[in-house]
Amino acid sequence: MSEHLLSLVLFTPLAGMFVLLLIPGSRKDLIRIWANIAGFAGFLVSIPLVLRFDKNAAGFQMVERHDWIPSLGARYIVGIDGISLLLVMLTTLVGALAILSSWSAIEERVKQYYAMFLLQQTGMLGVFMALDFFLFFVFWEVVLVPMYFIIGVWGGPRKLYAAIKFFLYTLAGSVLMLLGILTLYFQHFKQFGFYTFEIAELMKLDMPLGLQQWVFWAFFVGFAIKVPMFPFHTWLPDAHVEAPTAGSVILASILLKMGTYGFLRFSLPLLPKASIDPLVVQILIGLSLVAIIYGALVSLMQQDWKKLVAYSSVSHLGFCTLGIFALNPNGLAGSVIQQINHGISTGMLFLIVGIVYERRHTREIAEYGGLAHVMPKYATVFAIAMLSSAGLPLLNGFIGEFTILQGAFEANRVWAAFAATGVILGAAYLLWLYQRTMLGQITNPKNLRLPDLNLRELAVFLPLVAWAIWIGVYPKPYFEILEKPVAEIVERVRPDYFHRAPVAAAPLEVLR
């Protein structure tokens, strides 16, 4: 059983989709019930991953390998380490909640909608589990198609534009990434005499800096568009604003993490020389800092609630890439934690927008005000999500941002100083948003009779709120899970790092 556990987790949603296709399209409620069962089952089967995971073991766990295309050297290899474990759990949980949240929002073409979600779920899980570059690429591309349809069919007024823009940007990046992959693949053949896509094998490559840089930039385009890093972020506001609520949630919480995950899993370990190259680091840090501050400033200016949250993603993902390219344990661990945090808190923020949008069909911030009076439960959940996103201590956002800043500070104090302004700006736009929509008197009569959260909606939020508080209050298990994989990456990129006197204390020491 255990050796097939990852495959089980990976293909449960896909199996659910095939069963779903057998249900006649007119039985909408049956379709909804089945889709929720499949989504929830997807989460349940992933729980044993946590129980079986050994945080003290190095390398990948629960690895499964089968031959797939021997003549290309492509194999079906899946396995997880601490980083993938967290992202897989985020995917299964948020995926199930996104399906639950769509119950009343989607009335048209219900069957196709849920089929797309389940297909996408398998694609995303595959990205986080694949240990073979070919397999990874297949899953990476598979994710695009369902998301195109989710935005394009069930989206807002400019859905067609947003959907194709999303598709084209990501695809353009990924074909360049494919060329990078092929270069590595061919270099491996030249050095070792056989073709393989296995990550562990490709890591044995010894490539000159110049070639590594070329491949690095090829990967960079693919991953940076997905993250999205400044200046490749322009697809994101369009896609987010036009997507249906659950689509935005998946997009923000999980799809964007595919980019940061790509940096962590492929760019750094496979191209260590290029990743530590001062020019590369400076450019990537520079873009991250610009994204943090620019994203926050643009968020401050938004009139549209959902667009504000979308731009806040640019800012938060800037922190994640900053942490990665600080290239020290704090930065990397903080980055992964912040990726999870962003998945939780921005997922919640999008759900929150979706709930009032479903009731009022507008996202103009000016249309709202004083909602706390009529929707107290909603206001409470929003407050938690907002504070967690803003990085208030005892909530998850603080842990991630603090650790990243610690890592950035260790690498270069100026970076940390710039990034810290992003934290302040982040608090500003979020608090201001909360003030404008929730507090004060109800000025718009249309808002007087808005119903508060119902039981289903509460059920969507509760797991996320609980997770946010857990990470905020007791992050130790997360740092323990991440300790090994992060150390491996640092060891790979900066072989001398752990042999020098420690510059800063490990994250656990500080937080204990």
Added chain:
Amino acid sequence: MSAYYTSVDHFALIPALMLALFGCAVLLFDFLVFPEARQRKWLILFVALGIGFAGLGLVRQQVFLAQQDLNEFTAFNGALTIDGFSIFFNWIFLAASLIVALVSYKYLEIEGEHHGEYYGLILLANCGMYFLAAGADLVTLFVGLELMALCFYIMVGFLRSDKRSNEAAVKYLLLGAFSSGFLVYGFSVMYGLAGSTRLADVTAAIASRSAWDPLVFLALATTSVGLLFKISAVPFHMWAPDAYEGAPTTVTAYLSVGSKAASFAFLLRVFLGPLVSAREVWEPLLSAVAIATLTVGNLAAVSQTNIKRLLAYSSISHAGYILLGLIAGNATGIKGVAVYVLVYTFMNLGAFLVVVALRRSRILGEDLEDLGGLMRNSPVHALLMLIFLLSLAGIPPTAGFLGKYYIFWALIQTQHYFLAVIGAAYVAVAIYYYFRVVRSMFISEMPYREPVASSFGLRLALGVTGVLTLAIGVYPEPWLALAQTSVLLR
């Protein structure tokens, strides 16, 4: 002097003989046995039998090669070469012919032009293709080419009362004849150089000269014009959109895969045969042609509103990708060409078959708008079309990705980084126009209209092409092994 007609000759000829025999039988039976239009669909049985026997002939060739432990054998004093390459391509031609024959009767009935000679022409065209893949002599190759082209000229103009079809046929005929003139001129120069029409002799004669020899260049340039016309590479692509649009859709499908695959087989035979020693000359030339082909094909497709024209430009761009494989020119590249042609055959046929199904008695079904709301009206067709379009665009895990994968891999191996980046960039452009079709099918809402045309043959053919397009992508190993057999070529 050996026997006039040896058993080896017999092996080499049998598939072509079967195709020609059954082609003539179709013509005969058409007016002797099936005088009524309703009965003509039974002629498909003859097509199937002819293709079946030809396939049997290919199997026997394969067995013969395996038994004798040979890579190839020649017949008719070197006029035909039977090797893995010819057998591989011939399987593709047979599959394409059978699929096209299967879907044609319903379509031709709707068009009101269901005549028996159509099936005869399919078989005879296939016979011509056979010689393009197996020919090893300039004359054999040229006769094969003309046999195929003549059949296509007639088939393109098969809708006698349709102005577009007539116009397409005349354009195709005039330009095709013109390009054949170039080709045969090039061949005459080659003959002048070698004093023989055997490819092996021509190869040796050209190899003994410098690659920049003016006569070699003349042969190269004129031959290339003829060949590039046949694969509709830019700047010799002008005929393709018009011919594709005007021809009956089933013929367009056949033209876009059968004729193109055969022309590529021919092109490989010539460029990797007689012209191989002039590689330093033709490689930059073909690179420029490939870039131009990708550019024009992809950019022109973006603004098309007629789906047949759109697929015509898309097939031009695919020719560009296949050329890149030849330019890379190593074993991976040549295998890539074989893989690409294989997957292209099924995915492009499939896409055209959906267009065939869209032709209903009162709806032309060629405009992008005619695809509107297809997901609502006929989800199976819409989903199949989605698979074909994703595959044409090269999105994994569909078969089309594999073709592009090999081409890129070969380009990187041979350090053609610039071409690789160009090819990769146009994948993104291609997605844009393929997804315009997807957008009409899935997102545009259209009122319910007449259901799409359906017949047993059409359903079977769509099923087969759809399953293969997915199966080759998800589990490619056996298909790659099949393509591997074709790389034995030199």
